[in-house]
Amino acid sequence: MRIDLHTHSTASDGTDTPAELVRNASAAGLDVVALTDHDTTRGHAEALAALPSGLTLVTGAELSCRLDGVGLHMLAYLFDPEEPELARERELVRDDRVPRAKTMIGKLRDLGVDVTWEQVARIAGDGSVGRPHIAEALVELGVVPTVSDAFTPEWLADGGRAYAEKHELDPFDAIRLVKAAGGVTVLAHPAAVKRGQVVPEDAIAALAAAGLDGVEVDHMDHAPETRTRLRGLAADLGLLVTGSSDYHGSRKTCVLGEFTTDPEIYGEITRRATGAFPVPGAGGRPAA
Incomplete structure (x- = not known):
């Protein structure tokens, strides 16, 4: 069973439409794919309508957060998209993007x-x-x-010459809001140092104590030794370990299923969720 829990579509900054993404995920041999566009659930309906048989969709979003001046991303899975407080915060982040x-x-x-x-x-x-x-x-x-x-200090990295801040969630608030909406939280690519400054391990421990469910360990921006270190940290903190591609279509070099999540971990994520549930494909609409 091949499970990729972090992808993006044209609803945020990917190059595949949501329908193309699920068809490409099926063609790549995935059994489960999560659509986690930045701060939006707008692509879910199109992805669900096109979902091929044999592929299950996990609905989610990647929430923009900031802690002590350091940007970080929180993957939120299977939450109720209509929960008003979380929906309002996502809207504030989106409105500040322009x-x-x-x-x-x-x-x-x-x-x-x-x-x-x-x-x-x-x-x-x-x-x-x-x-x-x-x-x-x-x-x-x-x-x-x-x-x-x-994404370097010369240009767009955090603190770079052309960087500008936007409205972002406090990650502790993000965990609280996602939990209240019945969802599950996983800290995305926490040690991706080439993207800029990352939060220290004691901050991850504090997030775990606040209810964080897991940490994305197997990711293209984590070197093998970093993945080993994060796996040990997750074990110490009782966090679930996930892996995923962070697929953006042609905008990045990663491919669907480049890293995957263990089926037992996926099962635990679905057991913890109460806001929404994975949707198995029923054939979808044919490709245009």
Whole structure:
């Protein structure tokens, strides 16, 4: 059983539509895929309508959080998307994305980069605009060779020359809100140091004490020795260990199913959830 619990679609900063994503997940031999767009559940309905037979969809979102000035991401699974307090917080984060992007574009222009809001908006399409869209604009302009190369202190990394803050959840609040909505929380790629500063292990311990369910260990941005260290930390803290691709379509080099989650861990996640439940595919609509 192959389970990938972290993917993105055009509802945020991926390049596959939600329907394309579930079809591609099925073609990649996955049995379970989670759709975890940034701060939004907008892609779930399309993914469910297109869900192929043999593939199960886990609904979720990747919540933008900040702790002591350090950005981090919280994967939230199987929560009730209509729960009002969590829905309101997701909306606040999404609403702040456009002014934040425009601020970053202004900083880039001050640095001599001829990027425009119109260019970034075109790249984002109907998705929630974010740094990867600005990064892709930098690639189009020949400023950097790849999207990943834009996430450095020189450009868009946390604290970088063109970085701008946005509304983000306190991760302790995020855990509380997701739990109240019947969901399960997993800290995404907690040691991805090439993305910028990461939270220390004592912060992860505090989050575990506050109800964090798990930690994403097997991820493309974690070196083998980092994965080993995180596995030991998770065992010490009683946290579930997950693995996933963090798939963004053609925007990143990772592929669906590059890392996967153990079926027993997946089973425990589904047992803990009360806000929503995994949906098995019923065939979906045919590809256009």
